[in-house]
Amino acid sequence: MTILVTGATGNTGRHVVAELLREGYSVRALTRDPQRAAALLPVGAEMVAGTHTQPGTLDTALDGVTGLHITVTAGMAEAGPELVRRAVAAGVERITILWGGYVGPAETAVAESGVAWTRLEPQEFMSNALTWRESIRAEGRVREPFDLPSAVVHEGDLGAVAALALTGEGHAGRAYNLNGPAALTTSARVDILSTALGREIAFEQIGGEAAIARLVGEGVSRGDAEYVVGWHSDPPAAAQIPDGTVERLLGRPARTFADWVTEHKDLF
Secondary structure: OOEEEEEEEHHHHHHHHHHHOOOOEEEEEEEEOOHHHHHHHHOOOEEEEOOOOOHHHHHHHHHHOEEEEEOOOOOOHHHHHHHHHHHHHOOOOOOEEEOOOOOHHHHHHHOOOEEEEEEEOOOHHHHHHHHHHHHHHHOEEEEOOOOOOOOOOOOOHHHHHHHHHHHHHOOEEEEEEEOOOOEHHHHHHHHHHHHHOOOOOEEEEEOOHHHHHHHHHHOOHHHHHHHHHHHHHHOOOHOOOOHHHHHHHHHHOOOOOHHHHHHHHHHH
């Protein structure tokens, strides 16, 4: 069984690759830069050049593949359905798709593909805290517009669920809400970071418009920035209430934000 992982060096894709390799599966890692990817991913993955937003170039990457992991990114409205069509024509039998926050064209195409599929619906990743690195280093401060609870999920847990769905039974046709074991406000996460780093980190609330402007300044489109800030202004219940799906699927507790901080504190 050969599984193609798109976005293989991304925030979640690399965890999917690692979990599949750990379980002994053949993994093909799709990446724009195979040389760079080889230095980032575990030994054993086959690097293939390409991007899932240009499915017409992926015939070689899909050759002999029976499982496919798709991460929905910008540009997938048209590319996503085409990728799914090509994957099914190439003989792919199972697809997992990491949604883009809602059921769009790519997610719909997967659900209507006629092959076994599983949709992964994380709400907010623990790794979003990495966006705080520069302000923590420079000022010992985190600035965000809201201080609402969110049951952030460890991206490694998502990788483990994706690997399970791609290789195990009983997951076809399922959409899994994936969140962490505790609902933590932004300030609570900052406090956990502060304790782990051994230095005080202040939390400062800023206005929503300031948060949108910051994202636009980082290259995010105005529409996407408004969507992100709007989501954080009123997170859905699925983001705020731990539902135990990760623990139920993996047979172990979901990893905590404190676990994540221990793994990543050197980055701060």
